[in-house]
Amino acid sequence: MNYIGSKLSLIDFLQESILSVIDYNECDEYTFADLFAGTGVVGSTFKKKGCKVIANDIQYYSYVMNKHFIENNDFIDDSLLEYFNSLQGQEGFVYNNYCLGSGSERNYFTDYNGKKCDAIRMQIELLYNKGEISTAQYYYYLASLINSIDKYANTASVYGAFLKHIKKSAAKQFELELLPIIKGNSNGLVYNEDINELVFKIKGDILYLDPPYNARQYCTNYHVLETISRYDNPILKGKTGLREYSSQKSAFCSKRTVEKVFDDLLANAKFKYIFLSYNNEGLMSLDTIKNIMSQYGKYEVFTTEYHRFKADKEENRKHKASSTTEYLHCLIK
Numbered sequence: 001m002n003y004i005g006s007k008l009s010l011i012d013f014l015q016e017s018i019l020s021v022i023d024y025n026e027c028d029e030y031t032f033a034d035l036f037a038g039t040g041v042v043g044s045t046f047k048k049k050g051c052k053v054i055a056n057d058i059q060y061y062s063y064v065m066n067k068h069f070i071e072n073n074d075f076i077d078d079s080l081l082e083y084f085n086s087l088q089g090q091e092g093f094v095y096n097n098y099c100l101g102s103g104s105e106r107n108y109f110t111d112y113n114g115k116k117c118d119a120i121r122m123q124i125e126l127l128y129n130k131g132e133i134s135t136a137q138y139y140y141y142l143a144s145l146i147n148s149i150d151k152y153a154n155t156a157s158v159y160g161a162f163l164k165h166i167k168k169s170a171a172k173q174f175e176l177e178l179l180p181i182i183k184g185n186s187n188g189l190v191y192n193e194d195i196n197e198l199v200f201k202i203k204g205d206i207l208y209l210d211p212p213y214n215a216r217q218y219c220t221n222y223h224v225l226e227t228i229s230r231y232d233n234p235i236l237k238g239k240t241g242l243r244e245y246s247s248q249k250s251a252f253c254s255k256r257t258v259e260k261v262f263d264d265l266l267a268n269a270k271f272k273y274i275f276l277s278y279n280n281e282g283l284m285s286l287d288t289i290k291n292i293m294s295q296y297g298k299y300e301v302f303t304t305e306y307h308r309f310k311a312d313k314e315e316n317r318k319h320k321a322s323s324t325t326e327y328l329h330c331l332i333k
């Protein structure tokens with residue numbers, strides 16, 4: 001999934017840097033916490049390496065994806081895939097609110113894809129409620145639906161706005177594709193909480209932090225995926241159809257609050273190794289991060305060049321440089 005701040009293309013840099021600090025052997029069974037988990041790519045990587053992974057994110061669609069990647073470990077019966085793909089489209093919440101044909105005046109998906117998404121989403125819930133699919137299957141299919149439908153979204157890349165005309169990838173007929181099952185030594189644990197509250201309840205060896213770097217809130221940029229995963233019939237507002245998001249606004253997205261919540265997080269974290277991903281254009285400066293982290297132990301930093309996330313043309317025009325410096329700050333508590 002094309003996600004703001006995804007660490008997919010930085011995964012080798014992160015892995016090598018982290019392993020060089022922690023002196024890890026595959027049999028060590030370290031607990032690795034990925035608490036701003038997003039797409040789950042970092043936690044999944046360390047699950048494959050044999051760590052017990054704890055994942056968390058304030059967004060529910062991310063929780064669903066991590067429930068699958070981190071908690072599902074063994075073979076899962078996927079024999080319903082064909083059945084889901086053969087379902088007749090239905091006029092549900094997605095069609096009624098995000099497609100033009102319903103009169104919603106929103107153009108996030110074609111009518112066909114919106115109805116198809118509704119049919120599959122409703123069937124997953126129904127089968128789960130009737131006890132015909134297991135919890136593992138529920139998150140497997142739901143995570144796969146979220147990941148698949150994103151490829152057909154008629155947006156420049158995030159859901160802050162939809163395009164007027166249906167673009168090529170959005171015009172294709174929707175097909176549900178299954179995500180891989182990540183094999184590890186143990187099933188992990190996944191939470192859906194504000195990190196500064198969760199931090200009191202958990203402990204472990206390695207804490208990886210990948211907060212938002214700037215003022216762009218995930219709750220408003222991915223509201224459509226949030227609603228498809230919750231399927232909770234929210235009241236939508238305005239042209240873009242935003243759901244209520246006040247409880248999901250991140251203090252890491254505000255210059256006024258970020259230093260305090262970051263400092264609190266480090267103070268309360270019961271982990272020996274703490275890593276923070278951040279870049280040179282973030283709300284906190286390099287020196288601020290260094291000063292805050294150094295209060296709690298030994299500090300060092302790793303860097304690499306990184307090509308910027310391309311949200312859309314408008315966004316690109318705002319930036320002069322096409323690449324940024326990506327930092328991995330490290331604290332040994």
Ligand SMILES: C[S@@+](CC[C@H](N)C(=O)[O-])C[C@H]1O[C@@H](n2cnc3c(N)ncnc32)[C@H](O)[C@@H]1O
Pocket residue numbers: 003004005006007008035036037038039040041042056057058059062193194195196210211212213218219250251252
């Ligand atoms: C930079 S992204 C993480 C990307 C992720 N590492 C990946 O590779 O996909 C930041 C994530 O932090 C989450 N987030 C923001 N504020 C949070 C908070 N206070 N508590 C928990 N999660 C938060 C966002 O929903 C978003 O998914």
